[in-house]
Amino acid sequence: MKCTVCKGPAVIDIRRHNANFCSEHFLRLCRDQVAKAIKDFEMLRPDERALVAVSGGKDSLAVWDILLELGYQADGLYLGLGIGDYSDASGEMARAFASARGLHLVEIDLPTDHGFDIPTGARAARRVPCSACGLSKRHLFDEAAREGGYDVVVTGHNLDDEAAVLFGNVLHWQTDYLGRQLPVLPARHGFPRKVKPLVRLGEREMAAYCVLRNIDYIVEECPMAAGNKHLGYKEALNAIEATSPGSKHDFYFGFLARASAHFTTEAEAEQQELHPCGRCGAPTPGEVCAFCRLAERATAVPVSLGRRAEASR
Amino acid sequence: MKCTVCKGPAVIDIRRHNANFCSEHFLRLCRDQVAKAIKDFEMLRPDERALVAVSGGKDSLAVWDILLELGYQADGLYLGLGIGDYSDASGEMARAFASARGLHLVEIDLPTDHGFDIPTGARAARRVPCSACGLSKRHLFDEAAREGGYDVVVTGHNLDDEAAVLFGNVLHWQTDYLGRQLPVLPARHGFPRKVKPLVRLGEREMAAYCVLRNIDYIVEECPMAAGNKHLGYKEALNAIEATSPGSKHDFYFGFLARASAHFTTEAEAEQQELHPCGRCGAPTPGEVCAFCRLAERATAVPVSLGRRAEASR
Numbered sequence: 073m074k075c076t077v078c079k080g081p082a083v084i085d086i087r088r089h090n091a092n093f094c095s096e097h098f099l100r101l102c103r104d105q106v107a108k109a110i111k112d113f114e115m116l117r118p119d120e121r122a123l124v125a126v127s128g129g130k131d132s133l134a135v136w137d138i139l140l141e142l143g144y145q146a147d148g149l150y151l152g153l154g155i156g157d158y159s160d161a162s163g164e165m166a167r168a169f170a171s172a173r174g175l176h177l178v179e180i181d182l183p184t185d186h187g188f189d190i191p192t193g194a195r196a197a198r199r200v201p202c203s204a205c206g207l208s209k210r211h212l213f214d215e216a217a218r219e220g221g222y223d224v225v226v227t228g229h230n231l232d233d234e235a236a237v238l239f240g241n242v243l244h245w246q247t248d249y250l251g252r253q254l255p256v257l258p259a260r261h262g263f264p265r266k267v268k269p270l271v272r273l274g275e276r277e278m279a280a281y282c283v284l285r286n287i288d289y290i291v292e293e294c295p296m297a298a299g300n301k302h303l304g305y306k307e308a309l310n311a312i313e314a315t316s317p318g319s320k321h322d323f324y325f326g327f328l329a330r331a332s333a334h335f336t337t338e339a340e341a342e343q344q345e346l347h348p349c350g351r352c353g354a355p356t357p358g359e360v361c362a363f364c365r366l367a368e369r370a371t372a373v374p375v376s377l378g379r380r381a382e383a384s385r
Numbered sequence: 386m387k388c389t390v391c392k393g394p395a396v397i398d399i400r401r402h403n404a405n406f407c408s409e410h411f412l413r414l415c416r417d418q419v420a421k422a423i424k425d426f427e428m429l430r431p432d433e434r435a436l437v438a439v440s441g442g443k444d445s446l447a448v449w450d451i452l453l454e455l456g457y458q459a460d461g462l463y464l465g466l467g468i469g470d471y472s473d474a475s476g477e478m479a480r481a482f483a484s485a486r487g488l489h490l491v492e493i494d495l496p497t498d499h500g501f502d503i504p505t506g507a508r509a510a511r512r513v514p515c516s517a518c519g520l521s522k523r524h525l526f527d528e529a530a531r532e533g534g535y536d537v538v539v540t541g542h543n544l545d546d547e548a549a550v551l552f553g554n555v556l557h558w559q560t561d562y563l564g565r566q567l568p569v570l571p572a573r574h575g576f577p578r579k580v581k582p583l584v585r586l587g588e589r590e591m592a593a594y595c596v597l598r599n600i601d602y603i604v605e606e607c608p609m610a611a612g613n614k615h616l617g618y619k620e621a622l623n624a625i626e627a628t629s630p631g632s633k634h635d636f637y638f639g640f641l642a643r644a645s646a647h648f649t650t651e652a653e654a655e656q657q658e659l660h661p662c663g664r665c666g667a668p669t670p671g672e673v674c675a676f677c678r679l680a681e682r683a684t685a686v687p688v689s690l691g692r693r694a695e696a697s698r
Binding site for chain 1: 555560620621625632635639643644
């Protein structure tokens with residue numbers, strides 16, 4: 073197997089590109105794909121400050137590494153979610169990556185700072201763990217970006233992630249979600265801009281990127297995610313991709329090019345109704361945002377109204 | 386396992402309905418589901434004449450049987466496609482069903498009447514066999530319905546078929562196909578109305594229906610379809626359905642309720658450009674319709690322009 077670029081020995085084949093790459097040209101491909109995504113979707117400018125949501129997994133560490141390689145200003149944000157050994161190990165990976173490179177890693181610990189962990193929060197709110205976790209992460213990323221004066225929150229969602237989320241949204245025809253499923257969500261209503269620079273790269277490529285760049289990452293999936301629907305959607309798409317390489321890419325980018333705009337009305341309609349949470353000031357369609365309600369149930373101690381709203385203004 | 390309706394011994398469970406049925410109540414369920422589809426989508430009136438496209442498989446024989454049970458006027462149309470033993474066996478099933486019940490079965494034989502079979506046609510036109518076959522069937526169904534003065538063409542597409550076609554259209558975001566993927570296509574531009582009364586019933590239910598009604602059908606899939614993408618889409622959806630019963634139903638009916646209308650503009654735009662084929666008079670976006678071009682290549686004898694156009698007026 074020879075590198076399609078230099079004809080040297082290849083270390084990876086990418087079937088959807090019908091090409092093989094040596095280490096050097098594979099790393100260049102990854103950087104080029106991220107640069108292309110940033111350019112095509114106007115994600116980020118070099119003068120802006122980015123906050124990368126870092127889980128300690130391959131995707132978030134790779135995107136942080138690539139952004140720095142491309143010359144962007146990027147700090148990291150690690151959220152301790154209190155998911156036992158998994159959280160301990162993932163936090164260590166994030167810290168080791170940052171300290172070895174002299175990078176700034178902001179840390180928020182859900183149990184210490186908010187008095188509950190994800191397993192407890194999910195049980196108390198009677199939510200699926202991934203749902204309680206997702207809403208907590210979104211909330212805390214937004215809050216940390218606002219408080220730290222960052223222009224943009226970067227997440228490590230890759231093509232496999234986005235295709236699987238799209239598949240779930242399409243299976244249920246969640247037209248409001250479909251209208252918002254974009255690689256860039258512009259800043260508005262007090263939310264920072266959110267960008268996904270890895271949308272042109274797959275899961276397998278991100279693992280290879282970390283191996284070739286000697287980035288240690290947590291290989292295990294979160295134990296609370298086992299058997300969730302998202303993983304089922306990934307498996308279904310993997311079966312399609314195996315027969316027709318490029319299917320995931322065409323599915324996701326075809327959606328962006330030809331279908332996404334059909335659903336913006338639904339998404340806009342929902343966006344109009346946001347106003348500040350009475351407790352923390354975050355934009356919400358209700359009186360109190362979903363995170364504050366979750367936190368209240370999980371700690372069973374009513375948070376006093378107005379306490380944080382003041383701080384966030 | 387007890388019948389959810391009468392508590393007698395059940396012969397089948399339907400997980401997406403969370404219910405079990407004895408033979409009598411299962412057959413009633415099938416008829417009720419077809420009646421509901423016909424009513425909800427205004428498919429067919431008792432005073433109209435329907436032509437059922439009969440392949441000799443479970444779906445087409447079942448839909449013919451159910452329409453007659455429900456009191457509709459329905460003749461059958463069998464197309465001999467020249468696919469070796471498979472066509473011989475499927476034709477026998479269709480004829481046996483019709484003759485045992487004294488029904489009228491129109492027969493068209495592609496090799497006899499048009500001088501080519503599907504394997505030859507596909508090779509000559511360099512098309513995937515399923516593509517050459519699909520376009521030939523659509524053309525010949527339409528033509529037979531017009532010539533026989535039928536109001537509507539009925540096909541046996543079931544929920545599994547429609548969900549898999551939808552999945553394929555969504556994977557490639559074929560927005561013009563998405564705008565037309567409806568259980569009823571109204572008559573226009575010289576095409577008869579087309580309806581799919583089995584959209585509320587799955588593949589497994591149709592097999593059970595035939596067994597319980599003593600309908601002999603050809604069990605084998607068409608040998609030319611082996612490994613095609615449509616079967617891959619079915620498998621992917623089956624994996625999702627196994628974990629979340631009702632997923633296919635929600636995918637297809639959610640599409641009809643909340644997404645289909647978003648794509649009508651694209652479908653309408655394509656429909657506007659149809660005019661009669663210079664050879665056979667069938668509506669086509671080109672000078673000569675796809676079937677006449679396929680037939681010309683397959684027989685390598687140019688069909689004289691205008692010969693059939695006159696006959697069809």
